[in-house]
Amino acid sequence: MQMCQTQMCVCGSCSSEVRIAHSLNTQEKEFIARREQTVQQSLKNLGIQCPAKVPKIALLGSGGGERAMLGLLGSLDGFKETSLLDCVLYLCGVSGSTWCMASLYQDSDWSTKLDSVKEKIIHRLKGPAVSWSETFSKLKKYYYEKDIFSLTDVWAVLIVTSFVKEIDECTISEKRGHNDKDPFPIFTVIDKECKQRQKGDPWVEITPYEAGYSLTGAFVDVSRFGSQFHEGSKKKDQPEMDMLYLQALCGSALADEQNMWEAIKDFFKNLFHRKEEILGEMYNETTSSSIDDACQILMDLVEMNLLALKGLDTSDLDKTIRTKLFEAKLYMKQFTLDVCDNMRVSLSFWPFDVCYTICKLMAQWIWGRKYNFLDNMKDVRLPSILVESETRDYEDAGLLLNSPYISVLRQERDIDLIISLDFSDGDPFMTVKSIAKICKNQNIPFPEVIVPSEDIIMPKDFYVFEGYKKAPTVIHIPLFNTVNCGDEVEEWRKKYSTFQLSYRADMIDPLLKVAGKNITNNKVKLVEEIRKIVKLTACKR
Structure with missing residues (x-):
């Protein structure tokens, strides 16, 4: 289990609690100023002179x-192999890419020692799963340490750990000052209600300093993201989300009701199999009968939900749970809530309280x-949808746009070159085509x-969409293409699908190699595009 010490907040914006402004916070500006020196030296080593400001490159x-x-x-x-890593100013991710970012930023200045950091990550991914006892302990901690417990907590503990093979309890604010030689990291999620109602600003970015709405320009210190606020003032502290939870928040697009119920079923099985050990003295002759009954009811409840999702008959399970045949998922929802509320009256202690809550x-x-x-908050600059509720629901940005373009398209970041690495299923150009439409509708350059059309099925490994005036140039690189595959x-797409369990050890190295080729094969093209950007940057500025 990856452990970190709690740190005091060092962000200058904390005194004002909430920051409403279309500008970068002071800490990011200072970070970027330092990183630009590294970028300038890297370009010089590649034979590219920057007489004016260095080009701002986002990966x-x-x-x-x-x-x-x-x-x-x-x-x-x-x-790293092509000596281009130090040219990158920002590293941004959504969903699965954030799992990699979280692993990288565990190490101070990881980009200076990427070979050893990479080997450590690979060794972990090829190793054993997180133990059941660690999983159980982490779920208990999530359940009791904060006011609001959601399926993202369950997803983090039961699903994300099965992919990343660790429980990382560090927080993103603890990365302040530890990664000064690395690209500036931005994690991206979306606001569920804004997405569903197509109102307000759905784009939420999370950095080591702030979290908030990218286009609206509303931010809070990241260590306080999730604490209770009212009218811009903090009313109650909540623990800062750790990196495991952040990975779950960013990477929940895989969430599927049937898969989640199956995962919960397996968790309950393990839990109830060891109920005497877990409950200790509480599990005695007096309580054993009611506890055993509760275990059976919960298992039957989970099984009924699985059967209902599949459209199958649930009537055989009514011997334990007194009910009639439910033919639709709609009925199972209310039935599940009723059963859990009734059982909570008789067995409201751990671990049954979390079991009822999960259901x-x-x-x-x-x-x-x-x-x-x-x-x-009373501020005319804020869309009404963002201020009218005490809570917000956040989810995987890939459910709206499977690439973190919006965060780097903020005018104040003034990005010159975007290098888009596309690891999506299906159309490998969907992300870049979608953001082009979004930008057109919102007047973003x-x-x-x-x-x-033929490239959609059999893409090449390098595409350039040249910028104009204030628009950045975009380099788009599909993962699987006719050059490396x-x-x-x-065949590669089918072998490495999104909706499968963690990859076998023998699948990891080939995928790493294919991805690396997309960069090493195109070093000359990348350098040439950067050279063009340097000239354009001089003209713009």
Whole structure:
């Protein structure tokens, strides 16, 4: 279990609690100023002189589960091999790419020792799963340490750990000052209600200093993201989310009701198999009968939900749970809530309290719920949808756009070149085409995106969409392509699908190698595009 010491907040914006401004916070500006010196020296080593300011280059990792995690790691290794890694100013991710980022930023100045950091990560991914006792202990901690418990907590402990093979209890604010020689990290999620109602600002970014709404320009110190606020003032502290939870918050697009119920079923089985050991003296002759009955009811309740999702008959289970045949998922929702509420009266202690809660959360499908730091703020610059509720629900940004473009397209970051690493399923150009439409609708400068129709099925390994005026140039690199996979692009896609359990050890190295080739094969092209950007940057500024 990755442990870190708690640190005091060092962000200068804390005194004002909530920051409403279209500007970068002071700490990010200072970080970028230091990083630009590294970028300038790196470009000089490549024979590129920057008489004026250095070009601002952002590297984006898309979602795609463990495929994205390994794809980003292999790509970064390629950037290191070609001496291009130190040209990157920002490293941004959604979903599976954030799993890689979280692993990297565990190490101070990881980009200076990427070979050893990469080997450590690979060794962990090829190793054993997180133990049941650690899983149980972590779930208990999540359940009791904060006001709001959601399916994201369950997802973190039961699912994300099965991919990343660790429980990382460090927080992102603890990365302040430890990664000054690395690209500036940005993790991206979305606001569920804004997405569903197509109102307000759905784009939420999380950095070592702040968390908040990218386009609205509303931020709070990241260590206080999730604490209870009212009218811009903090009313109650909540623990800062750790890196395991952050990975779950960013990477929950894989969430599927049936898979979640199956995971919960396995967890309950292990839990109830060891109930005497866990409950200790509480499990005695007096309580054993009621506890055993509760265990059976919960297992039957989970099984009934699985059967209902599959459209199968649930009537055989009514011997334990007094009910009639439920033919639709709608009935199972209310039935699940009723059973859990009734059982809580008789058995309200650990671990049954969390079991009932998990079943209720599944019925209500509550993910990523946190206190709203903008609750009831009186500021005309804020969309009404963002201030009208005490809590907000956050989820995987890949459910709206599977690449973190919005965070680097903020005008104040003034990005010159975006390198988009696409690890998505399906159309490998969906992300870049989608962001082009979004930018057009919102008057955000972005280059025109034209892709030959035949390339959608058999893409090449390097595409350039040239910027104009204030628009950045975009380099787009699909993971599987005709250069590194030949005629077997579809075979690679099927082998490394998003919706599968963690990859076998023998699948890891080939994927890393394929991803790395996308960079090493294109070093000359990348350097040439950077050279062009340097000239354009001089003209712009």
